[in-house]
Amino acid sequence: MLPDYPFATPPAAGETFEVSPGIHWLRMPLPFALNHINLWLLEDDAGWSIVDTGFALDTVKACWQQILARLPSTPLGGKIARIIVTHFHPDHLGLAAWLQEQTGAPVCMTLGEYLTAHAVWHEVGGHGNQPMLQQFRAHGLDADRCAALERRSGAYNRGVPSLPTHYQRLFGGDRIAIGGHRWQVRIGFGHSPEHAALYCAELGVLISGDMLLPKISTNVSVFAVTPLADSLGDYLESIDRYRELPPETLVLPSHGLPFHGIENRVDALHAHHQERLQVLEEHCNTPRSAAELLITLFPRDLDTHQTMFAMGEAIAHLNRLEHAGRLLRLQDDQGRVRFVRKAAAAAAT
Template identity: 85%
Template structure:
């Protein structure tokens, strides 16, 4: 089955559209080049479950207030029974605490996402702007772009102005009953520490969050707190497990349009990353830093926000090649990290994949 898109256009901001029995699609604006996020409302007995909350913008709050008022007039009533957050990124967690205060509903998250949100917000435990800048400098990013990134300090807190201080923990394999339907928690890695997706075998629907997107590739980064992480292998292993779902499963992603065709999309993502890995390996015939390779991976102008993600992604691909024994890491006396191809090197040690 080829990928297909059963819905031609998204709902307008502040509106909802039913994509499957009891599942309603919302779209909210984002202040980035990626200018939207999809959120979901699930009919839940005499109320509703919210999946993801949007970035903390006044316009998004206004949309939510409009929607909550409209829900109060429906047969299901306006009670919000729970707020599920797939992961800690600000477009997903941003208004969770505000919605919790507005509705009294508990927030449900995995432990890894909840604790990471607090670590990033408070910039502790190796998280925050300064550790990121030290990592990027070590990988060759120039002073001008580092200064621009330093000026963005506090960007996470702007998107998530307040954090939930209580939550209910989600575990991989949990089965939630929402309304008349079962939903299973599927945890994935690579994009964030413990990303929760939701699959309903009753409805044949996967709420994939950012783990499976229809057109763009999910950002896979290595963060300063885990500098040797093989995040790309973690991600690819995670999405491979979606192959076990029925081919007719309707995928509800956080960005782009709902689609059918999990197998084809997973294959396409593998092919995309294999091609990027090969391009990087060929570029490292002589030692190259992640910053020097940005133009190889992203042959276009990058704004400051995009540079942050691009550096994380470049390091993730270079780490994958190092773990696979295809590149060797070299660190000079100044702490600058470069990578060089192992092709043609006899006895090159490989650490293999996962």
């Protein structure tokens, strides 16, 4: 089934739109080039379940206050039963603690996302701006762009000004009862440590978070704390598991429009990444760093925020090629990392 988009117009900020019985779509602003996030409200007799919370902006808080004040009544009124967070990124977790304070509802997350959020927020255990800068310098990023990234220090905490200090843990395979239906927790990797998507077979709906987006490709990065990780391999393996879902499944993504056509989208993402991998390999006949290859992967001007994601993604693609045996990693005495095609390296010896 080719992708199709049953809802052409998203709801305005502060408004809701019912996409399936008991499933309401919200859209909140983001302060980036990617200027929105989709959030979801699931109706139940025990109260509403919120799926993701938005970036910590006053405008987003105002939208939430507007929505909470006029939620359609359940038998328990406008009560919030739970706040489900798909992963730790600021546009998803940003207002979880605030909403928890406002509503008294528990926050539900996987262990990997909860602990990573705390590690990034406190910049411990290899997480934070300084380890990232050290990684990017090793991969060839120049002083000016590193300095610009250093000036962004604390960006995560601005998007997530406070964190939940207790939560209900989600496990892969959990089935959460909401609105007389069962929502299965489906774990994915590569975009974040333990991303939780939600699938309801009875309704034929997948809340995919950032794991499956309709038009843009999900950012897949390698982080300083796991420098040799095959994040792209993990991501592609994760989205392959969506092929088992029925083709008529309605996918509710975090960005873009709801769509049908899972298998076609998974195929397109595989093709996109395979093409990028081939191009990178062809550019590594001589040793090249991730920073030198940014223009190859992203042939456009990048702002500082985009540079951060682009470096992580370039390293992820180079690591994938290394794991596949197509590139060799070279590291000099100063820790500088470059990659070269195996065939080119063999011919030079």
